[in-house]
Amino acid sequence: MPSRRSVVAALLAGSVGAASLTEARRYLDGFAPLSGEVWGAATRNTNERVATPYGEGTVRYDDVGVPTIQADTEQGLYFAVGYVHAADRLFQMDLFRRRMAGTLAAAVGEQGVETDLFYTSMDFQGAAEANWEVVRDTPTGDALEAYTAGVEAYRAREGLPMEFGLLGYEPEPWTPVASMLIEKQLAWGLTGSFRSLRRATVADGLGEEVAQSLFPSRLDHDVPILRGESQIPGGGNGENGGGGNGGGDGEGSAGDSSANFDGSASSLSSWLSTFESPRGTGSNSWLVSGERTESGRPLVANDPHLTLVAPPVWHQMYQRGPGVSVDGVTFPGVPFVVIGQNRAGAWGFTNTNGDVLDVYTYEIDGDQYRYGEEWREFDTTERTVEVSGGADRTVTVKKSVHGPVIQRENATVGVAWTGLQGSRTAIAVHELDRSGNREEAVAALRKFDSPTQNVVYADREGDAFFGVTGLIPVRRTDGEVVRGDRVFDGSAREGEWPGYAPYGVPDFESGWIPFEEKPQTREPDYLATANQRLVDDPEHYIAESYAAPFRAQRIYDMLDERARSDEPFDFEYLQRVQLDTRDERAAVFTEVVLASRDAMSDRARDAADRLAGWDYRMDRDSRAALVFQLFVDHYRRAVFEETLDSAGLDDAYYPNDWVLLTLDPDSFWFRDPPAGETRERAAVVAEAMDETAAEIDEAGYETYGDYNRTAIDHPFGLGFLNYPRLPTDGSPGTVRNFRKESGAGTSFRLLARFDGDSSLGIVPGGNDGNYFSDHYHDQLDEWADGEYRPLVPTTEGEVAVRFRGEDDG
Amino acid sequence: MAEGDGTAAETVTEPERPAGGPGDGPLPRLFALQRDARRRRMATAGALVLGTVLATFHWAGLLVGGALVGFSRPTLRRALVAGFGFGVLVLLVTAARFALAGTLGAVLATWPLVGVGVAIPLVAGPLGALARGLVRDAL
Numbered sequence: 001m002p003s004r005r006s007v008v009a010a011l012l013a014g015s016v017g018a019a020s021l022t023e024a025r026r027y028l029d030g031f032a033p034l035s036g037e038v039w040g041a042a043t044r045n046t047n048e049r050v051a052t053p054y055g056e057g058t059v060r061y062d063d064v065g066v067p068t069i070q071a072d073t074e075q076g077l078y079f080a081v082g083y084v085h086a087a088d089r090l091f092q093m094d095l096f097r098r099r100m101a102g103t104l105a106a107a108v109g110e111q112g113v114e115t116d117l118f119y120t121s122m123d124f125q126g127a128a129e130a131n132w133e134v135v136r137d138t139p140t141g142d143a144l145e146a147y148t149a150g151v152e153a154y155r156a157r158e159g160l161p162m163e164f165g166l167l168g169y170e171p172e173p174w175t176p177v178a179s180m181l182i183e184k185q186l187a188w189g190l191t192g193s194f195r196s197l198r199r200a201t202v203a204d205g206l207g208e209e210v211a212q213s214l215f216p217s218r219l220d221h222d223v224p225i226l227r228g229e230s231q232i233p234g235g236g237n238g239e240n241g242g243g244g245n246g247g248g249d250g251e252g253s254a255g256d257s258s259a260n261f262d263g264s265a266s267s268l269s270s271w272l273s274t275f276e277s278p279r280g281t282g283s284n285s286w287l288v289s290g291e292r293t294e295s296g297r298p299l300v301a302n303d304p305h306l307t308l309v310a311p312p313v314w315h316q317m318y319q320r321g322p323g324v325s326v327d328g329v330t331f332p333g334v335p336f337v338v339i340g341q342n343r344a345g346a347w348g349f350t351n352t353n354g355d356v357l358d359v360y361t362y363e364i365d366g367d368q369y370r371y372g373e374e375w376r377e378f379d380t381t382e383r384t385v386e387v388s389g390g391a392d393r394t395v396t397v398k399k400s401v402h403g404p405v406i407q408r409e410n411a412t413v414g415v416a417w418t419g420l421q422g423s424r425t426a427i428a429v430h431e432l433d434r435s436g437n438r439e440e441a442v443a444a445l446r447k448f449d450s451p452t453q454n455v456v457y458a459d460r461e462g463d464a465f466f467g468v469t470g471l472i473p474v475r476r477t478d479g480e481v482v483r484g485d486r487v488f489d490g491s492a493r494e495g496e497w498p499g500y501a502p503y504g505v506p507d508f509e510s511g512w513i514p515f516e517e518k519p520q521t522r523e524p525d526y527l528a529t530a531n532q533r534l535v536d537d538p539e540h541y542i543a544e545s546y547a548a549p550f551r552a553q554r555i556y557d558m559l560d561e562r563a564r565s566d567e568p569f570d571f572e573y574l575q576r577v578q579l580d581t582r583d584e585r586a587a588v589f590t591e592v593v594l595a596s597r598d599a600m601s602d603r604a605r606d607a608a609d610r611l612a613g614w615d616y617r618m619d620r621d622s623r624a625a626l627v628f629q630l631f632v633d634h635y636r637r638a639v640f641e642e643t644l645d646s647a648g649l650d651d652a653y654y655p656n657d658w659v660l661l662t663l664d665p666d667s668f669w670f671r672d673p674p675a676g677e678t679r680e681r682a683a684v685v686a687e688a689m690d691e692t693a694a695e696i697d698e699a700g701y702e703t704y705g706d707y708n709r710t711a712i713d714h715p716f717g718l719g720f721l722n723y724p725r726l727p728t729d730g731s732p733g734t735v736r737n738f739r740k741e742s743g744a745g746t747s748f749r750l751l752a753r754f755d756g757d758s759s760l761g762i763v764p765g766g767n768d769g770n771y772f773s774d775h776y777h778d779q780l781d782e783w784a785d786g787e788y789r790p791l792v793p794t795t796e797g798e799v800a801v802r803f804r805g806e807d808d809g
Numbered sequence: 810m811a812e813g814d815g816t817a818a819e820t821v822t823e824p825e826r827p828a829g830g831p832g833d834g835p836l837p838r839l840f841a842l843q844r845d846a847r848r849r850r851m852a853t854a855g856a857l858v859l860g861t862v863l864a865t866f867h868w869a870g871l872l873v874g875g876a877l878v879g880f881s882r883p884t885l886r887r888a889l890v891a892g893f894g895f896g897v898l899v900l901l902v903t904a905a906r907f908a909l910a911g912t913l914g915a916v917l918a919t920w921p922l923v924g925v926g927v928a929i930p931l932v933a934g935p936l937g938a939l940a941r942g943l944v945r946d947a948l
Contacts (some may be wrong), residue, residue: 008942015936016872031925032868032901038922043914720919772912
């Protein structure tokens, strides 16, 4: 029988060995009380004094953790911004960088592999390096160097956020190229669309008629951003430069191609769709000139609708330095204020939906592809995707003359995207922050090469501007200008982009639609952008499609109503518009629902009757709003699901709600659907309403607020890191935008004024990404309740961080 | 903590008292310390403090602290109890640190992570104290 000593020795040796040499060590390193890396963030205070080579500066925080950063030099300012970004968002910055660089799996393991395979294949890292080539030797490059030094000052000397402890890795040093990757992520999220490939896939599997129905090139409405005389009550919307003098909808005609697509890309198309932005990502902005306002000064509003995550995509701050006094929101990883105001003016952005990505097929022979009359070798390199806790993968990064070549099963396509080139966007935003009047702001916006954005600008002098940023290619096939809403035959040299230089520096001045020839105006009376069509008759082909016009319709209705009245616009009215919850989808379709009552079951009829007399407001205490929102989802499936299923296509191929809700009773979707039996529209409505009633019963919902709750989650999926669930108002179709199903919505609300009172803003959550911070989600309740906070810098009181010269100790 | 449970046992007769007395070598001196209530209390207190300090640098400090506390006790059984007590002390100190930082509530909400954090010292303390079993009991 073994002695006690030997048993104890064996037990000790085994336990200590297991603790030191197995996965258990990770848990011990992370979670042991007193020493665990995860808990460090719960007791840590950052240093109050930080050495900087760029001159003195200070950081003060307001009561919701929004910093005011003041510095004696411009580089000192951006050093401090880098330090503050790292203190509040270092993990988020590293996650963004990893995603775009294709190194996510090295941190998160197998679940990051698919993402890495795509992002590595696209070589966004190479594109970011090209960006840095453009920016490096400019004042913006100096600013980014200082910013990088600030991030590094924090990363190297302060404790790390708990997420690094949870994943068991430490972030690599920050670099200016990492900041450029963040810029690429923003651009990709807003313009990386494979719609033409999806359309071609549908045309191949279900026919051209179905493709045209699901992916119409034009939506029949009369609320473009720049309206014609007949669309404005009382006329007079200022001059509409760039619009109204072209023939048709830009060059060429819609939907006249896809024949060159071999149809084997269903799997590829679906896979690529998972790397696009969530369905319905969009934004609102509007401005009112001083001639229309109570104060005589213009008003500007903007609320970008992006993915709602914890922490938010935006980091709010006030920057004060030589030549800089700017308030608004930045992207963690880039030091400049993207949306906000400075001493001169205020500005906001919405997505243009510009078509700046094309897909090409090739005639391929081994490692070669035909390009015109010659055969060329693919530019091929092997990259390793490192996988934490799993087997590493090898990716063959293949490029053609158009850019990256993506392969999935038997399908291979080349991808051209304007964002694969070096861009001057960082320079543009840097100069916009420092602009002193409209002309300086417009000069900066000319350099905003990617992404394509609708920009509204107004200043205290009363000058205003609406225009479109971003390089938009003028495509040519055999010398003829063509539209981009198709898959091109790359071997036949279709859809060429003159001036395009993937992973290089393009010629910014030729090959693209000239800045002045994109729709713009300098004398807007008032105008609204909600991702809708820019103008009815553009001179150039700009976008393959635009957003459904529900939000645009409602904003213009409200602005027109005020303009028609004797009352001038005031700040409170601007706020009413931004928080408006009337759903124009309901205005379009409620009558159809009520007219279908006879075809309904009893429970469906009971549910539908809630819509009678409803004011179409998507408010949390409304039962009708609950019925309508769930009904739209069921109706969409009832109309399209069987057909899409028959072709092996998923819900990425659903059309927008304008297409769905304006389907005529005689549409082939009812009379002769590609799959399934002929049905009356009323029968489909009745079926969808029955399923709606069943879902409401099953879930136990009473009002819209029971369903319409925030679900703003941290990427980890750990419950405690997610934000609390709160009922809120709004829907995908309302100005006050909240998209429960896709997890997107208003990511920042800005209302800017120049009459001496404070502008307003709020982010969905909190400014500090550290879970243990008081400011992790301390703005969430107010955001969910439609409230705002004044944009007032904190220039007095306690200094949280003081930056001193390195020799000052 | 462990001192209390040892009080009753100290009155028990010592049928297998190990040989040797003070000055006979490190082991006899250790046994003498373990048998002397006052010195044992001092040694235990020192071990608790030292173990807690070590645990702030590395989790191995939990094992070392458990072992130190264990070796201040005269028997393996009492060592294990003392090791557990050391684990509880570490948790109390940790909770106090979080409370002072104003983050105790947030930490307690991190389930299941906080469960792992609680389990570690409650296992590591007795595990370290198990080292007491490498030598004979002093009683």
